[in-house]
Amino acid sequence: QAVVTQEPSLTVSPGGTVTLTCASSTGAVTSGHYPYWFQQKPGQAPRTLIYDTSNKHSWTPARFSGSLFGGKAALTLSGAQPEDEAEYFCLLSYTGARVFGGGTKLTVL
Amino acid sequence: QVQLQQSGPGLVKPSETLSLTCTVSGGSIRSYFWSWIRQPPGKGLEWIGYIYNSEITYYNSSLKSRSTISIDTSKNQFSLELTSVTAADTAVYYCVWQSPRGGYWGQGTLVTVSS
Numbered sequence: 001q002a003v004v005t006q007e008p009s010l011t012v013s014p015g016g017t018v019t020l021t022c023a024s025s026t027g028a029v030t031s032g033h034y035p036y037w038f039q040q041k042p043g044q045a046p047r048t049l050i051y052d053t054s055n056k057h058s059w060t061p062a063r064f065s066g067s068l069f070g071g072k073a074a075l076t077l078s079g080a081q082p083e084d085e086a087e088y089f090c091l092l093s094y095t096g097a098r099v100f101g102g103g104t105k106l107t108v109l
Numbered sequence: 110q111v112q113l114q115q116s117g118p119g120l121v122k123p124s125e126t127l128s129l130t131c132t133v134s135g136g137s138i139r140s141y142f143w144s145w146i147r148q149p150p151g152k153g154l155e156w157i158g159y160i161y162n163s164e165i166t167y168y169n170s171s172l173k174s175r176s177t178i179s180i181d182t183s184k185n186q187f188s189l190e191l192t193s194v195t196a197a198d199t200a201v202y203y204c205v206w207q208s209p210r211g212g213y214w215g216q217g218t219l220v221t222v223s224s
Contacts, residue, residue, distance in 0.1 A: 001170055036212055038154075045203060046154065048212035057211050089154050096167040098144065098156040 002026045004092050006101035011109055012080045020104045021072040022090035028071035029092065035073035036091040037066055040103075046089065050075060080108050111135040113204050113215035120221050121198075127191040127222075131204030131215050138185045139163045141208035145178060145189040147200040148217075155200075159207075160187060194222045 003025040012018035022035060029035060037050040048057055050066035053073065063079045073090055085108045090101040117129035129145070144159040158168035160178045168176045172191070180187040191198060199222045204215040 036207070038212070045201075045214050045217045047214060051207070051211045052209075055211065091154075091156070097169070098159070100146075100154040100156060103153045 001097065002092070002094055002099050004090065004099045004101040006088075006090060006104045008102065009105045009107070011107045012077065012084075014080055014082060014108055016080050017076065017078045018080060018106065019069075020075040020077075020088055020090075020106070021069070022074070022092065022101050023072045024092055026094070029068060029073045031068065033073070033092040033094070035066065035068075037064075037073075037075045038089045038091065039086050040089065041086045049088075077106075082108050084108055111206065111210070111213040113206060113213055115202070115204055115215040115218045117202075117218055117220070119219055120223065121194055122224050123195055123222055124193055127194050127198065127202075127220055128188065129202055129204070129218055129220070130186050130188045133185045133187070133206070136206055136208070136210075136213070138180060138182055138187065141206065143178070143180065143187045144205045144207065145176075146203045146205055147198075148203070149197075149200040157189065157191075157202075196222050198222050 005023045038046040040046040049060045054066040065076050067074045087103045089103045112134045114132045121127045142159045145157040175192045177190045201217045201219050203217050206213045
């Protein structure tokens with residue numbers, strides 16, 4: 001089974017920009033992996049921010065964007081706000097299976 | 110507006126079967142991927158499996174022998190059964206719909222395995 005790797009933790013200053021990445025042990029992440037990004041705050045269910053690489057839900061703040069970069073899926077936060085402090089998980093689709101990354105704990109400080 | 114409402118017991122005894130149901134509104138239960146995902150306390154997310162277009166199932170290889178996902182189109186529900194549970198199965202369980210419209214989550218159910 002593939003392993004999906006994320007940065008364990010990242011810190012961003014309020015108003016700053018940060019990119020979270022999602023790598024696959026099988027090689028480059030492509031649109032065919034249909035990358036998803038989820039945000040989870042303590043005590044809450046995850047919510048989907050980005051689906052199919054770069055599509056946003058109606059509730060996704062405009063400061064979040066998804067892309068492919070350097071063989072990885074990427075979630076970029078431009079203009080970080082205190083309420084963006086959370087854990088972020090990516091999900092990749094393989095033939096049949098789905099695999100989550102281990103999550104990135106993002107601190108806004 | 111897509112909504113997923115989970116139901117099922119919060120306490121299961123060791124060696125018994127965990128059963129959860131997800132009732133869907135605003136989305137077609139017959140289409141795309143309906144998944145179960147779990148999160149042990151303080152840990153990350155683990156994909157359990159899905160049912161696709163109401164008939165094709167696929168499971169995490171580590172849980173395949175104990176997992177069954179099924180669908181009841183007449184009730185707009187899909188369900189998870191996990192057999193022979195142990196304390197290691199204690200987690201918050203989520204149902205999730207993945208479609209071209211995005212990803213939608215249930216509210217989560219904390220299931221504790223304990224005698």
